[in-house]
Amino acid sequence: MSKLLDRLRVRLARYSALKLAVVASLLGLFVGAFVFAGTVAGLAWTNTEPFCISCHSMKDNVYAEYKGTIHDSNRSGVRATCPDCHVPRELGPKLVRKFEASFELWGAMTGKLDTKEKFEKHRYEMAKNEWISMKSTDSRECRNCHSREGMSKELQSEKAQARHAKATEEGKTCIECHFGIAHKEPDGPGPQELFGKQAAP
């Protein structure tokens, strides 16, 4: 090994330091660009509907329930698929979520949710985690598409107008009323019982 290094040193000594520095930085740039492109491609690939449902516990449970709901199929065909609601769009929070998801891979490998019974056993806990995270970000993923200011009141029913006004007044966030809209409602206390009159951040 040391012989090899010696030979390398002798060979490199033939070139000027500047030349070597230029070649090294070009090489670094090249490798860096590849790593960067790989990361971007990986992030994009893991943020697609086919990737999410490549796992049976997702496809047979939550995805099956989501099919036919308003976020899957509607008049204009604009869809919100799994990552639209469950993965943040901003790079920082997105990377954090992706990092957390690596632990979910461990769950998938050890078969934590591999039967319907096991899934149902963990349904409430998983839903609750989502509600807590939604509450802490003022339902950021909902608001990526739905904005309070953008809602035209006159197109909403009187009841909806009154409820939205009250929710804004009390500092409530989307998920506190709009839960269980894409997946089955879990059995247990809902967001209103969990968060009470606690205002959104």
Next chain:
Amino acid sequence: MMMRSIVLVTSTAAACLALPAQAVDADAAQALAKKSNCMKCHAVSAKKEGPSFKETAAKYKGQADAEQKLTAHITTSPKIKVEGKEETHQDVKSKDSAEIRNLVQWILAQ
């Protein structure tokens, strides 16, 4: 002829009697609940503006006329109080009595 009509009558009566024993179609009930916008104010077990179906089932538990009362509640636009304010309760979006009955029974079974 007489015999045949007796058989017909008894079999029809038997069919009618057999109906209540029929299992509730949960999927159909949930679909109708969703279509009728029930889930905008109610949830199955969680609190929303309206009581949860579990609460409703508990309220009517043991009452002989539970089905009748709940059916009236979802078909006759009664006045209700939502957090102190009076509102009209929306009717179920169906005219089919069997379909409505299935929904009522499903709610009461929660």
